[in-house]
Amino acid sequence: MLHEYRKKTTIKAEQFDGSDEMMKKYGLKKFGWKGFIKVPNSKKRFRLDAPMIIEAGDWLIENDKAEVDVLSDEDFRRTYERCD
Template sequence: MLKEYRKTATIKAEQFDGSEEMIKKYGIGKFKKFTQGNGESIFIVETTEGSFQLNIDDWIAIEDNGYSWTIKDDYFKKTYEEVEAK
């Protein structure tokens, strides 16, 4: 029988804004996109799952054990809600 489940673990997350401060904080590589000729930046973040493209407004999620991953903004807003820090 199919049942519904809710995530119970809490995570820490920060929305990526493209700032140099966040690039340094998370060790994000910044590369220029030359194929379209518009100079738009592509951001790459190293996580425990490997290298991923990170867009402005995506979220960087970190569990207490250091496991980290990226989450697209629309999915994050559908899946997570802010809780009071313990």
Template sequence: MQHEYRKIVTIQAEQFDGSIEMMQEYGIKADPEAAYFAGFPLYTIPTNEGNMGLHEGDWIATGIDGEHWAIADDIFRRTYEEVDNG
């Protein structure tokens, strides 16, 4: 029988803007071959499970152990809401 669960931790996240600074901070690499075939830049970000595709406008999430992963903008906006920590 399936049960319903809710995450009980918060994450840190920022929207990827394609800047060199963000690429250096997160170890993001550009994939020029994907850009040629897809017609737009595709980047990869290293995660605990291996390299993950990332596009400009996607969100980079940082988990409780400092791990990073990409979340598409539409999924992020439907799944997360900003928390006021003040």
């Protein structure tokens, strides 16, 4: 019989808002009129498969290896459910 399951692990994530504070925290800089890119030698390590351009509204997810992954708002909401 087929059942539905939810991921059991919890994650720490925050939605990127494009603020100067978050750009500094994640080592990003403005790119174009609505995008942001990773600054070389930033303190945060992004996963190699993370997108090059990050937009306000994307989700920044830090894993247990202190690597940051990026998901669009649509993909994040499809994959995760808030539990706090």
